[in-house]
Amino acid sequence: MTEKTATQKVKFVSPAKLYQTIKTEIDAAYFDVMNKGALINQQHLRDFEANLAKFVGTKYAVGVNSGYDALMLSVKYKIKSPDDEVIVPAHTFVASCSAIVNGGGKPVLVDVTKDFNIDCDKIEAAITPKTRGIMAVHLSGWMADMPRILEIAKKHNLWVIEDACQSLGSSINGKGAGSWGFSGCWSFYPFKILGGYGDGGGITTDDAEFAAWARRLRYNGEDRDTGEYHAHGMTCLLDNMQAAFLDVKLRHLPAWIVRRKKIAARYKEALGDLPNLTLPHYATPGFDHIYQNYTLLAKEGDKFSNWMKEHGVEVLTQFRKPYYKHAGLGLKDTGFPVTETISREVCSLPMCVEIADEEVEYVIQTVRAFYGK
């Protein structure tokens, strides 16, 4: 392979290509919505919510406008005082932390381990008399250690919210992500494992009162049956049209996860011998990785990710600059050594159902060429 002459381009995701594989069903959903003029809070939304709750394994699901809204509403429901502290990993998408701040609480950051999830051994040291909850984040399709987190939470009388935005379909001992904590929060942003054709999100919970509260809050605080405003709410429903599309895609998700696991297995087989790479294959019994992302660590950091990009492979490097280092957020960097390392080395290879086998092979060749193999 010669310098800067990419013979091929491999995209990180190709929504238009995936659409072609489910076009008949998506188009039918579109025409159904359009012919009925069913735009806001209609049957498609209720159907999708019922199917999402069933898939996750909770009693209720509430569709909202984004993963952020799902998180923020969950936090807002639980926060009682501006002094309430919530534990959140130092390595996550900024929305996990912003939801705590905008939900009225104070984020307390805790470092992660090399599987990108919160380091359970460091949680108790961060607990103070003001701690009220833990936001567990399941990154890339691999769950944080929920049995351990729930044990710590029980001991200290804390609630747990799951940021499961990257892990729909993942599980521990057969129990689904988003069904462990008080609430599970989902993003249907187009590039997530279940992506809509625009923004979208959802909450799953077993708590009837919270589900009813979230249904009102997403709709200006109004109980639509009585017309009563119960609180100052917002407008953040999942669009009925998006719900119709997501309901179609949810039916395909189990098969798509099988395909993702196959791609991950191929990456492992072909790249497992490279000593400077740490691949995302973890051997915790009972934990199921569904590979929303194939996120590895490369000792060479930017040199590696730039090489991939220069050779036509679209890779993601989330997050090179940890969110707590962005001055505008007003957070304190109290030292998160693993997050620092991960941030330098992180790189996600293309991982999506619509990627062709030849493209996977090209990604592999490009990685191996970087190491002179």
Ligand SMILES: *Cc1c(COP(=O)(O)O)cnc(C)c1O
């Ligand atoms: C995508 C994501 C969110 C936010 O989802 P949006 O729908 O974009 O608001 C929150 N947390 C994590 C871990 C995510 O990956």
